[in-house]
Amino acid sequence: MSDDNKREEDSAAPAPAAGDTPAAPAPAAEGDAAPPKRKETDEEKAARRKAALEAREAAKAAAAQAAAQAAQTAQTAGAAGDSAEGSEPQDPPKPPSPNQPRLDRVVALLRELVAEDAVEEAYINEPNDHLPTLVVKNDRWLQAAGLFRNHAELGCNYLRNVSGVDYETHMEVVYYPLSLESRHVYCVKVKADRENASVASVTPIWETANWNEREIYDLLGIDFPGHPDLRRIMMPDDWVGHPLRKDYVPLDPEV
C-alpha cells in the first residue's frame, strides 16, 4: 500500500470509532484502483461530519437523561427529608473558602476596633485565589487603613497596588494591602460619590500610596484629602478633565 493510501485510511478510521454509530459508510473498497482522490476525501469528510453530529446528539440526549434522573432523585430525596428546598435541582453547597476564617476575622476586627458599621460588604473573590475582599465605609477608611497597617494580627506593611475605577454610578478606589511576613493579602474597596469624589489619603500610612493617589486624582478626578502633594502626574498641569472617567470627552476625537 502506498503511503498516501495509508494516510487516507488513518484519517478515515477514527470517524466511525468516535461516532460509535453505524451511520458512517465504510470507506471505498480497498481493493479498487484508487479513485479520484479529491472526491473520496469529500465523501469521507461528509461521513465524518455526520458521525460526529450524531455522536454529539447522542451525548446530549444521554446528558439530558442523566440530568433528569438526577433531578428526580434529588426531588425524592428532598421530599423524603424535612427541609423542603425549591423543586429546582440545586448544586451541592460549595465548600467554604479556605480564606473565609481570615475574612471573618478581619471583619470582626474592623467592627470591634474601628466602628460597628465600618464594613459595608465582605466576600471572597474566588477566581482571584480566594482573595478576601471588603468594602469599607468611606469615612472610616483612614482608621481602617491604620488598623491594616499596625494591628499585630494583620501587619499589612506593604501596599501592593492602588487602583481607581469609575463605575458610572459611583467611584471606587481599590487597595491591595499585603503582609510580607504572613503573606496574607486583602482587597479593600472604598466607594465615593461621583460628584466631588473624595477618599481619605493613606500616604501618611503607606508612603507608596503617594504617586498612586496622584495618578488616580489625575486620571479619575478623585480627591484625596490629607495627601501631601496632590498634583497631576501624567497629564500636563493645565489639562481639563480626567481622561479615565467614563464620561470624558476627548479634546479631539479624531486622535
Next chain:
Amino acid sequence: MIRTEELLLNVGPQHPSTHGVFRIVVKLDGEIITEATPVMGYLHRGTEKLAENLNFTQIIPYTDRMDYVSAMTNNYVLCHSVEKMMGLEIPERAEFLRLIVMEMQRVASHLVWWGTYLLDIGAMSPFLYAFSDRERILQLFNELCGARLTYNYMRVGGVKWDAPDGWIDRVKTFVKDMHFRLDEYHNLVSGNEIFLSRIKGVGQYDAQTAIDYGLSGANLRSTGVQWDLRKTEPYSLYDRFEFDVPVGKNGDCYDRYLCRMEEITQSLRILDQALEQFPGEGDTMGKVPRAIRPPAGEIYVRIESPRGEIGCHIVSKGKAEPYRLKFRRPSFVNLQILPKLLVGESMTNLVTILGGIDIVLGEVDC
C-alpha cells in the same frame, strides 16, 4: 568673599542618563542636592484608556510598549490574568515556552541595565559586551516570533508560535555560553576599584523604607528582604525548578548591582532545567472560546518582572473589552523613592542612584 546661591537645575527629559524621557528638577547648594522634583508624563500614551475600547487580544501589543525592555513578562501578566478569570487550561508545552522566553527576557533586560548603568557611570566597554549578548537573545526571539523588541508573542490560552526546528538547541547553546560570559563580566567590572568607589554606600536605604515605599524587585531584595514572586507566590511552572533568590544586605547601589547579576545566574539555572524538561511535543494553544469574554468580576494578578512586581487589575463586565484595566508598573512605584534618596547627595550621584533603581519610562508613564 565667596557668594553662594541656590541653583535650580533641570535634568532631562532628553538627557541620555535618564533612560528615556524622565525629567527631574534639582535644587543645588554648590554640588549638593537639597531638593529634587521628578516630572513625568512625557511618554504617557493612555494605555489604560485605549484598552477600554479594545478586546483582550488587541491589548497585548500595547503591553509590549509599556516595559519595552521586557515585553515578554508584560504579555504574560495580561494573558495570565485573563486566563485566570476564564479558568482556562494552558498546554504544558505552551507554558514551558512562556517560561523560557520570560527567563531569557529577564537575562536580556538585566544585560541592558548592566550595560547602560556602567555607561552612566563612565565605563564604555561593558555596554558593548552586554549588547552583543543581548543581541543573541533578540535574535532567538526574532526566530521565534519575528520581532526583536515588541514581540506580541503570547495569547490568551497559549503562545502564537511554536518553537522552530532546532530553536531549543540554539537556546541551550546560548545559555551555556552565557554562563562563561557572566564570569567574564564579573572579572571585568565587579571588582573594579573606580566602579566600587562610585557605587558602594551610595543610595542606601533600609528594609523598612523599601517596604514603606512599596519597592519591589532587586530594589527591595537588596535590603535583605527575601521577596520574589516566583518563590513566594508561585505562578506558571516556577515551583518545578530549583533556584535561589539573591538578597543583599546594605541596600545600596552595590548590593542592587550584585542582586541583579546573581539574578542572571539564577535565570540561567532555571533555563537549564526548563530546556532539559521541555516537552518534545504538544499543543501551543489551549482550548479557547472563539470570543474571549472573561466573566463579570474583578481580578488582580501579579508576576515578577525584571524590575519587580508587575500587576494587572481587570474589572470585567462580561464583555470582550475590559471595563477597567490597570497596570501596576514596578518602575513607576520604584521611582517614588528617588527624591528621598537624592537629598544630601552630590550631583554626580544623581545618575548613579537613578540608574540603580532601573526604570523604563514606557512603564513609568504607561
